[in-house]
Amino acid sequence: MDLNLIQAFVDIVDAGNLAEAGRRRGVTRSQVSRQLRELEQQAGAQLMRRTTRRLELTEPGQALYQHGVRILQEVASAQAEIDSLGKTLRGHVRVSVPTGLGDAHIAPLLLQFAQKHPGITLRVLFANRVTDLIAAEIDVAFKVTSAPPLDHVAREICDIRWQLYASPAYLERIPPVREPGDLAGCEFLCQPYPPRQFALSLYRDGQRVDVAVTPKLQSEHFLFLARAVREGHGIGQLPVYIGWEEVRAGRLVPVLPDWRPEGLGNRLFIITTPNLHPSMATRALIEFMREELGKLEVFQDTAA
Missing domain, CATH: 3.40.190.10 (Periplasmic binding protein-like II)
Structure with a gap:
């Protein structure tokens, strides 16, 4: 089979339709369609079913796609290794x-x-x-x-590692947080959890304590969460790789430093x-x- 046609076929599958595959390859939709027909003739089998809305792989098409991806990876790896010899x-x-x-x-x-x-x-x-x-x-x-x-x-x-943090200003205006249970009365900031209210697990020396919290703010973007904590919106659960620089600069303070909260990963x-x-x-x-x-x-x- 023609390797260029196999590459075109893999591009069509990855793109999801002929028009997008043509755009990625820098050719027209009709040229991509012609390449697909040529490959099907070489393979002696229908590789894709055309519907009004999408293209669906047939069983031979699925097999050729899986092998095609590996073949192209091998060719690219070989070419890169050849190109890199002494270069x-x-x-x-x-x-x-x-x-x-x-x-x-x-x-x-x-x-x-x-x-x-x-x-x-x-x-x-x-x-x-x-x-x-x-x-x-x-x-x-x-x-x-x-x-x-x-x-x-x-x-x-x-x-x-994960840690709880707060701004010095926020800690000054709330009652002291000395035990995990004290978190229940605080505004809490964290990554998204499925339930609106959940049990935050904290660990120390083999001991586990669960505290029911209802987050005030949730986000997957930890720099945004760190900013919210820094500006005094509440106590935040952050990975240490985000919080440690803030602590060094004096903008954040570890909360319950002897306890480790369980994070998502x-x-x-x-x-x-x-x-x-x-x-x-x-x-x-x-x-x-x-x-x-x-x-x-x-x-x-x-x-x-």
């Missing part, structure tokens, strides 16, 4: 990073990597809910979770799709990020 590393890596951690610590490292490897181009997506790397067209995803997906390759980087992973031969550009990015993240002071005592 600057080349390639393109699509990266997904969570917003708070990405803004605070991963983004500067990605820029360092880009400067170190000018032959490698990056496409960086800041998002918290990327689950299907193939559908999202992602090569490398940074994800904070307690349970990485079993159908992907997950490389553990470090533990993620306690480890940082680099996640990729299963691939025996990832491109050299992808391998270089993963190795660089694992090494550099481990050097960061905020992670050093928990780095894997």
Whole structure:
């Protein structure tokens, strides 16, 4: 089969329709349609069913798509390795990073990597809910979770610790918070939890205490939450990698520092799709990020 036609077919499946595939490939819709017909003739089978609303893969189409993705990855990896022999590393890596951690610590490292490897181009997506790397067209995803997906390759980087914080001004105007139960009377800021009211779990020396809280403000963007805490909107549950700089600057104060709240995810992973031969550009990015993240002071005592 023609490798160019296989690439066109993979692009059609990823795009979802002929028009979008044509836009991505820089050709017309009719040219993409013609390439699909040519590939079906070579394969001797119908690969997609055309309906008025969408394209649906047939069983042969699904099989060809899965093999096609792997074939194209192998070809790209081989070409990158050939190009890099005695030369600057080349390639393109699509990266997904969570917003708070990405803004605070991963983004500067990605820029360092880009400067170190000018032959490698990056496409960086800041998002918290990327689950299907193939559908999202992602090569490398940074994800904070307690349970990485079993159908992907997950490389553990470090533990993620959580802490409660408040501004000095907010603590001055509320009764002292000395025990977990004192949180029940405070405005609470945190990442989104499914129920409107939930039990916040705190741990100390093997002891667990649950406190019922009703959040005043919830957000997945921790820099926004940190700002709200800093401006005195309440006590916030934040990852330590966000709060520690604020504490150093005197803008925030740890609340119940001997207790650790349970957050949504306690480890940082680099996640990729299963691939025996990832491109050299992808391998270089993963190795660089694992090494550099481990050097960061905020992670050093928990780095894997």
